[in-house]
Amino acid sequence: MARVLLQNIWKRYPGDVVAVKNFNLDIQDKEFVVFVGPSGCGKTTTLRMVAGLEDITEGDLYIGDRRVNDVAPKDRDIAMVFQNYALYPHMTVYQNMAFGLKLRKFPKAEIDRRVREAARILDIEHLLDRKPKALSGGQRQRVALGRAIVREPQVFLMDEPLSNLDAKLRVQMRAEIRKLHQRIQTTTIYVTHDQTEAMTMGDRIVVMRDGVIQQVATPQEVYNHPVNMFVAGFIGSPAMNFLRGELVEEGGSIYFRAPEISIRLPEGRYPALRQAGVIRKPVVLGIRPEDLHEDEVFQATYPEGTITGRVEVVEHMGSELYLHFTKGGQPIVARVSARFDPRPGSEVKLTMDMNKLHIFDAETEQAVGVAGTSPAAAGVR
Amino acid sequence: MNAWWHDPLLAWADIAEAAVAVERYAAPPARRRVGDWWRRGRAWCVHLDEVHFAVVEPPDLDRRLRAALSWTLRALAEAEGRGWRERVRAWLAELVNLPDEALLRRIAEGHAPTEPMPGDGPGPGRFVVLHIGPAGAAEPASRAELAAAVREVALAQRSHAWLGWVPGGTGGQGRHARRGGQPADGAQAALLFWPLDDVEDARVMDGLTAFIETLAAEAFAACAAFVGAPVLQPQDAYLGLATAVAAWRSRLWTEGARKVVVWGENPVAHLLQAIPAPVVRLFLDMVRAQAPGGDVRLAPELAEALRGLIAANLNVSEAARLLYLHRNTLMNRIERIRAQTGYDIRDFDAALALWLATLLAGEETEAGGLGSGSGASATCLRRMR
Incomplete structure (x- = not known):
């Protein structure tokens, strides 16, 4: 488990395309934080910088007490779950979950312990011998989560993991991910463009637009006291x-x-x-x-x-x-x-x-005449 | 042309006194080797290639007869497969060393090698250059480890797709290639052939996106896929490969966040790649002639202002909103650009000339780095299409 601290983070692509501007956020240990915003707002880029899949142009990123800007992704002690969960079609559920650990040369006994423990948490022990084609959409998504859980990471990074599911299953998996977080208590950063997902899942939500944090607060606070017209x-x-x-x-x-x-x-x-x-x-x-x-x-x-x-x-x-x-x-x-x-x-x-x-x-589009509309009060630390 | 398995399959059917019907898969099979047998109802089926399988009667087919067909098909597949794969690798080695202009000229002229493709060639699909971004710290050991992990995951996901590493690994730096320089960016690239039952773009995109995300989650690799034109028959293979290489080379002209780039998506980038170096110099000299100090390279914030204004169709208020700037700040930057370069970018012709100049300025930089004013972006490229 770990705190994640992003200090003055900038992301510029070649050609001066600025994707993330001066991003500051302090994510507490065990917290479930949701990045939400429209397509192209920089939420996935920020997540990928935390993962190490994108270089940080400027600023400091800490996972735990360690500055990880120059630490390779595999050494950051994170696990990722994406929208597109490509399971290995010829492998069983057990082998799918074990593959990442095998790749990192974990001992067999340790792999077995972790896979069975993750399967127990996800309630898929009875599916361990099945192949992906014999699974339903929700079961496949659980296996994808299982592949991340077996890593026993300090931080989970989830990038729109439910976007490919139908509406009913999405609602069900939303609750399951939340329950899973309550059980394993791992710091989680979750990216979504779906404001309902953000409101229902996050301890805090980070609303982003054009690479800039608009507001960081609890779902209730964001709903009841939006700091500007965009958030509102x-x-x-x-x-x-x-x-x-x-x-x-x-x-x-x-x-x-x-x-x-x-x-x-x-x-x-x-x-x-x-x-x-x-x-x-x-x-x-x-x-x-x-x-x-x-x-x-x-x-x-x-x-x-x-x-x-x-x-x-x-x-x-x-x-x-x-x-x-x-x-x-x-x-x-x-x-x-x-x-x-x-x-x-x-x-x-x-x-x-x-x-x-x-x-x-009307000109600045900022909320006026109420307390708590300064960036500090908005939760940007 | 008959498929490589056609004649041996018929010859075997004669000997085995079996009836054979060839069918197409509804979806590419998960992981099935040539010559693998399975039951469908009472009938036996045998895997022929990514697209086809044969349904064989009678149902009580002798095990030894089935084994004989498997052995024959596998031996032939290996010979045929090695043939086209080796030919493709040889082409790749040549294509990655061609300057941009020559590469694009070959594509434009529909160049096709005179020698026929060995055997049946690749089936329907697309060549994909899988670009593996630098690993965090980017030390050589870390890069090698990353590449090995990518290969493992790729083979586990799509064993038939993997064709090997792109020669030189870090080669093919697009805009720099025309000068013959190929600066290392710590990246490696692999070539895949992505087979598909049909050439529906959406399916290719979905499959590749899932593949790339799996590489990120399992191997912690930041990959991007550069997809060539469809290969529907063996004679399309050369251009399919060349377009994948050209798409890969255009990556420095495109927005870094995109993970799947298909040939044809960035026509402006390819047009700029194809301009001969002397013409680029001539153009830049003309643009500079208007600048009081002869310098049109823009500081980052000015390049951002230019990019934003173009993205907003030269609407200053909209650009200010996009850039998160006060309108007066943006106006101030536009004025600074005018004072430095002589170009008032609220005018379309001026904005276009300066935008192209900032893009092409990097061409001149002998060190290979982009000038500070290389700032126009893929956003602009996309909007101009």
Whole structure:
């Protein structure tokens, strides 16, 4: 087990293509950290630098107490699991799991002990004599995990290991990997582009974009307090609604104003908004679809946060509905209970949960007027 | 042309008084040797090559008769296989030593060796140059150990695909090859022939990606695959091999993060590779003539600004967003580029000339290193296609 420390890490490819910019992260021993972001954001490159498959252009990487920038990948005491688990087709499950150790000339008895132990942890002891073609997708994925577990590494590096599985199996394997981590307690770095995977699996998640860390925090913190519009829009499904407008102060109150929208913001946020200097400036108001409520209790509690709109599309999701409508030319989606079943074209009244409003500076796209939006507070150490 | 196993199989069927039907595999068999027998229902089947197998009746075929066919097929396969494999290795030794221009000229002219391919040649598939990146610390012992591990994993995964190491190991440095220099980058390369039942690109890509990821996970090797044009019949083999070598050589012009690069994906890179050195010098002289100090090599942050602006279709605001810079910072860099080079890169012609100049500037550097301004990137290459 080990702590992994990335200090001021940069990755430049020939031709000055910068893939990772000044990446700083302190991953604690036994922690499960998820790198998440859109394709090309640098998450896999960062993982490959930790693995030693990519050179680090600048910065320091520590695994445990050892600086490993110049240590060959095989000597870093890591194990990798990838999306494409090419098992050796002519070998049994046992031989597949043993192959890497055999390659490194481990004694037979030690190989046997490790393979059987990994098979026990993964509950595939009964499959050890089978060949890959006789396994289901989930069983093959377990064997791929087994090949990594037998190394008994200090750190697991997983690069989208579930992307090739169908949706149902992915959900099942997600839980299994999490359980596996709880059992073996090995520091794990997990890369995914799937925000649901990130939210459900990570102790902490690292949201990346264009080679830069946007936010590092627990899933709840990232969801509830995104530091900028990118994180706010990337995490959550359907994505957060963004309404462009400006903040105006009238009679001691601060309002968010946009065409056909005027919302008086909660007083508790006034000092921070004034301090941020965003009054009379263009801002973006963010509200998650699930924080728009149709019930009257909310309307009575937050009358200043109620908006009306004509429903354009209703998406039935089973227990809930997605209502699409436009207000002042800006599209809005609300996620409401299926019991509330308006017809397309009907007028609806929805109330924002005023404690869950997000305000972003329209130019910098950074969250304003809330505590915890500095990089330090965002978890970047 | 009949396959190498065709005539001996029929001759054996006559002697054994057996009926034989040749079928194609739905998917390439996992690991089956020529002459291996197995049952399908009541009928016997025998493996012929990566693509074909024979179904043999009657079901109560004598064991000695089966053994005789196995022995004959294996002996012939070895002779035939050695034939085309050796021919391919000889071609490879020649191709990796050709300058870029000559290599690409051969491909463009559809060059084909006069001597026929021995036996049946390689079946449908693609040649792949497997480039093994430098091992972390990159000492020679570590490199040799890494190469050995890669070979072990490759053989375990695809034993028939392995054709051996690329001669010179570190040779074929693409843009440097035209000067005859082949600086070592601590890398080694192997040649594979990736057989396939059909030439569907997606399957080749998936298979190679899985292969490369397995090499990373098992051998801790950072590999990239450079894939040649499809080989559908033996006479395609030379060009299939040449295009794999050319794709491999173009790697210095492409983005480093890509793990599978297929011939034809980087036409601009190949065009630049093919420009004769005197023409490159002439072009650079013309571009430099506009620069007040005669120097168009850009500092890294300026090269990044140029790259970003091209990637954003010369839209400054979009480029600033892509580069994570304030718009004013980017404007300042654009102005610095203009002051240094005389080129206002917000103009398409100027941006194009400077971009090509920064790419080609490395050609002139006798030391073999790229000039500081070699900065335009594969991102740009891709977007310009």
